[in-house]
Amino acid sequence: xxxxxxxxxxxxxxxxxxxxxxxxxxxxxxxxxxxxxxxxxxxxxxxxxxxxxxxxxxxxxxxxxxxxxxxxxxxxxxxxxxxxxxxxxxxxxxxxxxxxxxxxxxxxxxxxxxxxxxxxxxxxxxxxxxxxxxxxxxxxxxxxxxxxxxxxxxxxxxxxxxxxxxxxxxxxxxxxxxxxxxxxxxxxxxxxxxxxxxxxxxxxxxxxxxxxxxxxxxxxxxxxxxxxxxxxxxxxxxxxxxxxxxxxxxxxxxxxxxxxxxxxxxxxxxxxxxxx
DNA sequence: ATGGGTACCTGTCTGC
DNA sequence: TGCAGACAGGTACCCA
Numbered sequence: 405x406x407x408x409x410x411x412x413x414x415x416x417x418x419x420x421x422x423x424x425x426x427x428x429x430x431x432x433x434x435x436x437x438x439x440x441x442x443x444x445x446x447x448x449x450x451x452x453x454x455x456x457x458x459x460x461x462x463x464x465x466x467x468x469x470x471x472x473x474x475x476x477x478x479x480x481x482x483x484x485x486x487x488x489x490x491x492x493x494x495x496x497x498x499x500x501x502x503x504x505x506x507x508x509x510x511x512x513x514x515x516x517x518x519x520x521x522x523x524x525x526x527x528x529x530x531x532x533x534x535x536x537x538x539x540x541x542x543x544x545x546x547x548x549x550x551x552x553x554x555x556x557x558x559x560x561x562x563x564x565x566x567x568x569x570x571x572x573x574x575x576x577x578x579x580x581x582x583x584x585x586x587x588x589x590x591x592x593x594x595x596x597x598x599x600x601x602x603x604x605x606x607x608x609x610x611x612x613x614x615x616x617x618x619x620x621x622x623x624x625x626x627x628x629x630x631x632x633x634x635x636x637x638x639x640x641x642x643x644x645x646x647x648x649x650x651x652x653x654x655x656x657x658x659x660x661x662x663x664x665x666x667x668x669x670x671x672x673x674x675x676x677x678x679x680x
Numbered sequence: 681a682t683g684g685g686t687a688c689c690t691g692t693c694t695g696c
Numbered sequence: 697t698g699c700a701g702a703c704a705g706g707t708a709c710c711c712a
Contacts, residue, residue: 437688481688483689483691498690514689515689516690516691517688517690518689559682561682561683562682562684566683628692667683667685668684668685
Protein backbone atom coordinates (compact mmCIF):
# COMPACT_ATOMS: atom_id res chain seq x y z
CA UNK A 405 0.00 0.00 0.00
CA UNK A 406 1.96 2.84 1.29
CA UNK A 407 4.24 4.86 -0.91
CA UNK A 408 5.62 8.23 0.08
CA UNK A 409 2.29 10.11 -0.20
CA UNK A 410 0.47 7.66 2.05
CA UNK A 411 3.26 7.82 4.63
CA UNK A 412 3.34 11.62 4.52
CA UNK A 413 -0.45 11.93 4.74
CA UNK A 414 -0.37 9.58 7.71
CA UNK A 415 2.37 11.61 9.37
CA UNK A 416 0.48 14.87 8.87
CA UNK A 417 -2.67 13.34 10.33
CA UNK A 418 -1.19 12.66 13.77
CA UNK A 419 2.06 14.64 14.09
CA UNK A 420 0.58 17.59 15.97
CA UNK A 421 -1.35 15.41 18.34
CA UNK A 422 1.45 13.05 19.37
CA UNK A 423 4.16 15.71 19.68
CA UNK A 424 4.90 16.10 23.39
CA UNK A 425 2.87 13.07 24.51
CA UNK A 426 4.18 10.71 27.17
CA UNK A 427 4.44 6.97 26.59
CA UNK A 428 2.23 5.13 29.07
CA UNK A 429 2.29 1.58 27.70
CA UNK A 430 3.37 -0.50 24.72
CA UNK A 431 1.56 -3.55 23.42
CA UNK A 432 3.15 -5.95 20.96
CA UNK A 433 1.18 -8.32 18.73
CA UNK A 434 2.61 -10.83 16.27
CA UNK A 435 6.20 -10.34 15.12
CA UNK A 436 6.82 -7.79 12.38
CA UNK A 437 9.82 -7.67 10.07
CA UNK A 438 12.31 -7.16 12.90
CA UNK A 439 12.14 -7.36 16.68
CA UNK A 440 11.52 -4.06 18.50
CA UNK A 441 15.13 -4.02 19.65
CA UNK A 442 14.53 -2.72 23.17
CA UNK A 443 12.80 -3.85 26.31
CA UNK A 444 9.34 -2.26 26.37
CA UNK A 445 9.86 -1.06 29.93
CA UNK A 446 12.66 1.21 28.69
CA UNK A 447 10.15 3.16 26.59
CA UNK A 448 7.72 3.97 29.37
CA UNK A 449 7.53 7.61 30.48
CA UNK A 450 9.44 8.72 27.37
CA UNK A 451 8.28 11.90 25.63
CA UNK A 452 7.46 11.60 21.93
CA UNK A 453 8.75 14.38 19.68
CA UNK A 454 7.49 15.54 16.29
CA UNK A 455 7.35 12.62 13.82
CA UNK A 456 9.65 12.91 10.81
CA UNK A 457 9.61 11.13 7.47
CA UNK A 458 12.51 9.79 5.41
CA UNK A 459 11.41 8.06 2.23
CA UNK A 460 8.66 5.69 3.29
CA UNK A 461 9.94 5.50 6.87
CA UNK A 462 8.64 7.44 9.86
CA UNK A 463 10.86 8.39 12.78
CA UNK A 464 9.36 9.08 16.20
CA UNK A 465 12.00 10.75 18.38
CA UNK A 466 11.93 9.94 22.08
CA UNK A 467 13.39 11.70 25.10
CA UNK A 468 13.43 11.18 28.84
CA UNK A 469 13.78 14.15 31.21
CA UNK A 470 14.79 16.22 28.17
CA UNK A 471 17.59 13.79 27.35
CA UNK A 472 17.61 12.15 23.94
CA UNK A 473 16.39 8.56 24.18
CA UNK A 474 16.63 7.44 20.58
CA UNK A 475 13.43 6.83 18.71
CA UNK A 476 11.16 4.44 16.88
CA UNK A 477 11.53 3.80 13.16
CA UNK A 478 8.29 2.70 11.53
CA UNK A 479 7.61 1.23 8.11
CA UNK A 480 4.17 0.31 6.79
CA UNK A 481 5.36 -2.41 4.41
CA UNK A 482 2.78 -3.45 1.81
CA UNK A 483 -0.36 -3.51 3.93
CA UNK A 484 0.31 -1.42 7.02
CA UNK A 485 -1.57 1.60 8.32
CA UNK A 486 -1.44 3.68 11.45
CA UNK A 487 -4.32 4.95 13.55
CA UNK A 488 -4.05 7.50 16.33
CA UNK A 489 -7.14 7.46 18.52
CA UNK A 490 -7.98 8.32 22.10
CA UNK A 491 -10.01 5.19 22.82
CA UNK A 492 -8.80 2.27 20.69
CA UNK A 493 -10.97 -0.78 20.18
CA UNK A 494 -9.75 -4.11 21.53
CA UNK A 495 -6.81 -5.14 19.30
CA UNK A 496 -7.78 -7.28 16.33
CA UNK A 497 -5.75 -10.10 14.78
CA UNK A 498 -3.79 -7.67 12.56
CA UNK A 499 -3.03 -5.04 15.19
CA UNK A 500 0.61 -5.69 16.01
CA UNK A 501 1.81 -2.60 17.83
CA UNK A 502 0.19 -0.09 20.19
CA UNK A 503 2.04 2.91 21.54
CA UNK A 504 -0.25 4.13 24.32
CA UNK A 505 0.46 7.77 25.12
CA UNK A 506 -1.03 10.55 27.19
CA UNK A 507 -2.51 11.99 23.98
CA UNK A 508 -3.85 8.80 22.42
CA UNK A 509 -2.85 5.38 21.13
CA UNK A 510 -0.80 4.97 17.97
CA UNK A 511 -1.71 1.59 16.50
CA UNK A 512 -0.06 -0.24 13.61
CA UNK A 513 -2.40 -2.55 11.73
CA UNK A 514 -0.66 -4.72 9.16
CA UNK A 515 -2.20 -7.94 7.81
CA UNK A 516 0.87 -9.04 5.84
CA UNK A 517 3.37 -8.03 8.53
CA UNK A 518 5.98 -6.71 6.10
CA UNK A 519 5.96 -3.56 8.19
CA UNK A 520 8.34 -2.72 11.00
CA UNK A 521 8.70 -0.87 14.29
CA UNK A 522 12.26 -0.78 15.59
CA UNK A 523 13.93 1.23 18.28
CA UNK A 524 17.32 2.80 17.50
CA UNK A 525 19.60 5.00 19.60
CA UNK A 526 19.39 7.65 16.87
CA UNK A 527 18.07 8.11 13.35
CA UNK A 528 21.52 7.51 11.90
CA UNK A 529 22.79 4.70 14.07
CA UNK A 530 21.67 1.20 14.93
CA UNK A 531 19.16 -0.49 12.66
CA UNK A 532 17.60 2.85 11.67
CA UNK A 533 20.96 4.08 10.44
CA UNK A 534 21.53 0.91 8.51
CA UNK A 535 18.10 1.01 6.86
CA UNK A 536 18.19 4.70 5.95
CA UNK A 537 21.76 4.76 4.64
CA UNK A 538 21.78 4.37 0.92
CA UNK A 539 18.35 5.87 0.38
CA UNK A 540 18.19 8.33 -2.49
CA UNK A 541 17.29 12.01 -2.28
CA UNK A 542 13.89 13.25 -1.18
CA UNK A 543 11.76 14.11 -4.21
CA UNK A 544 10.74 17.46 -2.73
CA UNK A 545 14.32 18.53 -1.98
CA UNK A 546 15.83 21.16 -4.28
CA UNK A 547 18.70 18.76 -4.81
CA UNK A 548 16.41 16.46 -6.81
CA UNK A 549 16.31 17.71 -10.37
CA UNK A 550 16.76 16.53 -13.91
CA UNK A 551 20.54 16.71 -13.76
CA UNK A 552 20.78 14.58 -10.65
CA UNK A 553 18.43 12.05 -12.18
CA UNK A 554 20.32 12.04 -15.47
CA UNK A 555 23.69 11.55 -13.79
CA UNK A 556 22.31 8.63 -11.76
CA UNK A 557 20.45 6.97 -14.63
CA UNK A 558 23.32 7.16 -17.10
CA UNK A 559 25.22 4.62 -15.00
CA UNK A 560 22.38 2.08 -15.03
CA UNK A 561 21.37 -0.41 -17.64
CA UNK A 562 18.15 -1.53 -15.94
CA UNK A 563 14.73 -0.40 -17.11
CA UNK A 564 13.95 3.12 -15.93
CA UNK A 565 10.90 2.02 -13.95
CA UNK A 566 12.93 -0.52 -12.03
CA UNK A 567 15.51 2.19 -11.30
CA UNK A 568 12.81 4.52 -9.94
CA UNK A 569 11.39 1.79 -7.71
CA UNK A 570 14.83 1.01 -6.30
CA UNK A 571 14.74 4.07 -4.07
CA UNK A 572 18.49 4.58 -4.13
CA UNK A 573 18.28 7.47 -6.61
CA UNK A 574 15.10 9.16 -5.41
CA UNK A 575 12.86 7.84 -2.64
CA UNK A 576 9.12 7.58 -2.42
CA UNK A 577 7.84 6.53 -5.83
CA UNK A 578 6.46 3.01 -5.44
CA UNK A 579 4.59 1.00 -8.01
CA UNK A 580 1.60 3.28 -8.49
CA UNK A 581 3.44 6.59 -8.60
CA UNK A 582 6.35 5.30 -10.68
CA UNK A 583 3.85 4.20 -13.33
CA UNK A 584 1.95 7.48 -13.16
CA UNK A 585 5.07 9.65 -13.25
CA UNK A 586 6.44 7.80 -16.29
CA UNK A 587 3.09 8.28 -18.02
CA UNK A 588 3.11 11.99 -17.20
CA UNK A 589 6.64 12.27 -18.59
CA UNK A 590 5.80 10.26 -21.72
CA UNK A 591 8.60 7.75 -21.08
CA UNK A 592 8.32 4.02 -21.75
CA UNK A 593 8.87 2.24 -18.41
CA UNK A 594 10.94 -0.40 -20.23
CA UNK A 595 13.40 2.16 -21.59
CA UNK A 596 17.00 1.52 -20.52
CA UNK A 597 17.95 4.07 -17.87
CA UNK A 598 21.26 5.12 -19.44
CA UNK A 599 19.64 5.95 -22.77
CA UNK A 600 17.28 8.61 -21.48
CA UNK A 601 18.28 12.09 -22.53
CA UNK A 602 19.00 14.92 -20.15
CA UNK A 603 15.96 16.73 -21.39
CA UNK A 604 13.66 13.78 -20.73
CA UNK A 605 15.23 13.26 -17.31
CA UNK A 606 14.23 16.83 -16.48
CA UNK A 607 10.68 16.04 -17.47
CA UNK A 608 10.73 12.85 -15.43
CA UNK A 609 12.06 14.53 -12.31
CA UNK A 610 9.34 17.13 -12.63
CA UNK A 611 6.72 14.41 -13.14
CA UNK A 612 7.87 12.46 -10.08
CA UNK A 613 7.67 15.59 -7.93
CA UNK A 614 4.29 16.65 -9.25
CA UNK A 615 2.75 13.20 -9.10
CA UNK A 616 3.80 12.69 -5.49
CA UNK A 617 2.76 16.21 -4.50
CA UNK A 618 -0.65 15.79 -6.07
CA UNK A 619 -1.09 12.46 -4.29
CA UNK A 620 -0.30 14.08 -0.93
CA UNK A 621 -2.90 16.77 -1.69
CA UNK A 622 -5.49 14.12 -2.44
CA UNK A 623 -4.77 12.20 0.76
CA UNK A 624 -2.86 9.37 -0.96
CA UNK A 625 -4.31 6.33 -2.75
CA UNK A 626 -6.80 3.99 -1.15
CA UNK A 627 -6.80 0.94 -3.41
CA UNK A 628 -8.26 -1.34 -0.82
CA UNK A 629 -7.62 -0.37 2.75
CA UNK A 630 -5.35 2.63 3.20
CA UNK A 631 -6.44 5.10 5.91
CA UNK A 632 -4.54 7.95 7.49
CA UNK A 633 -4.19 8.10 11.27
CA UNK A 634 -7.60 9.83 11.48
CA UNK A 635 -9.25 7.07 9.45
CA UNK A 636 -9.66 9.09 6.25
CA UNK A 637 -9.31 7.41 2.82
CA UNK A 638 -7.26 8.84 -0.07
CA UNK A 639 -8.56 9.82 -3.48
CA UNK A 640 -5.54 9.79 -5.78
CA UNK A 641 -6.57 6.42 -7.24
CA UNK A 642 -9.57 8.15 -8.80
CA UNK A 643 -7.19 10.27 -10.86
CA UNK A 644 -4.71 7.52 -11.79
CA UNK A 645 -4.35 7.46 -15.54
CA UNK A 646 -2.69 4.10 -16.17
CA UNK A 647 -2.15 2.23 -12.89
CA UNK A 648 -4.49 -0.75 -12.65
CA UNK A 649 -6.13 0.10 -15.98
CA UNK A 650 -4.90 -2.64 -18.30
CA UNK A 651 -7.07 -2.83 -21.41
CA UNK A 652 -8.82 0.46 -20.74
CA UNK A 653 -8.30 3.38 -23.12
CA UNK A 654 -5.44 5.76 -22.46
CA UNK A 655 -7.03 9.03 -21.25
CA UNK A 656 -4.92 10.99 -23.75
CA UNK A 657 -4.98 8.95 -26.98
CA UNK A 658 -7.41 6.09 -26.41
CA UNK A 659 -4.89 3.31 -27.06
CA UNK A 660 -5.51 0.43 -24.64
CA UNK A 661 -3.28 0.60 -21.56
CA UNK A 662 -0.82 -2.30 -21.40
CA UNK A 663 0.33 -4.32 -18.42
CA UNK A 664 3.77 -5.92 -18.35
CA UNK A 665 5.78 -7.41 -15.50
CA UNK A 666 9.11 -5.85 -14.50
CA UNK A 667 11.06 -7.13 -11.54
CA UNK A 668 8.06 -9.20 -10.46
CA UNK A 669 5.86 -6.09 -10.30
CA UNK A 670 3.04 -5.04 -12.60
CA UNK A 671 3.77 -2.05 -14.80
CA UNK A 672 1.03 -0.14 -16.60
CA UNK A 673 1.67 2.20 -19.50
CA UNK A 674 0.34 3.60 -22.76
CA UNK A 675 2.33 2.06 -25.64
CA UNK A 676 1.52 5.05 -27.81
CA UNK A 677 2.09 8.04 -25.51
CA UNK A 678 5.15 6.59 -23.76
CA UNK A 679 8.29 6.26 -25.85
CA UNK A 680 11.78 4.96 -25.33
C1' DA B 681 28.69 -1.94 -8.19
C1' DT B 682 24.92 -3.83 -10.73
C1' DG B 683 21.30 -6.95 -11.85
C1' DG B 684 18.27 -10.66 -10.97
C1' DG B 685 15.84 -13.69 -8.15
C1' DT B 686 13.89 -15.14 -3.53
C1' DA B 687 11.88 -14.45 0.72
C1' DC B 688 8.88 -12.57 4.20
C1' DC B 689 2.91 -13.13 5.15
C1' DT B 690 -2.08 -12.86 4.62
C1' DG B 691 -6.16 -11.65 2.13
C1' DT B 692 -8.88 -11.30 -2.05
C1' DC B 693 -10.28 -12.33 -6.45
C1' DT B 694 -10.65 -15.31 -10.68
C1' DG B 695 -11.39 -19.34 -13.20
C1' DC B 696 -12.19 -24.23 -13.35
C1' DT C 697 -19.27 -24.45 -2.97
C1' DG C 698 -14.38 -25.79 -3.13
C1' DC C 699 -9.90 -25.20 -4.51
C1' DA C 700 -5.70 -23.88 -6.91
C1' DG C 701 -3.39 -20.05 -8.63
C1' DA C 702 -2.47 -15.26 -9.44
C1' DC C 703 -1.95 -11.03 -7.49
C1' DA C 704 -1.38 -7.07 -4.02
C1' DG C 705 0.79 -0.40 -2.27
C1' DG C 706 7.81 -2.90 -0.16
C1' DT C 707 12.42 -4.04 0.45
C1' DA C 708 16.33 -6.82 2.61
C1' DC C 709 19.25 -10.23 1.31
C1' DC C 710 21.68 -13.69 -1.45
C1' DC C 711 23.93 -14.92 -5.55
C1' DA C 712 26.14 -14.33 -10.12
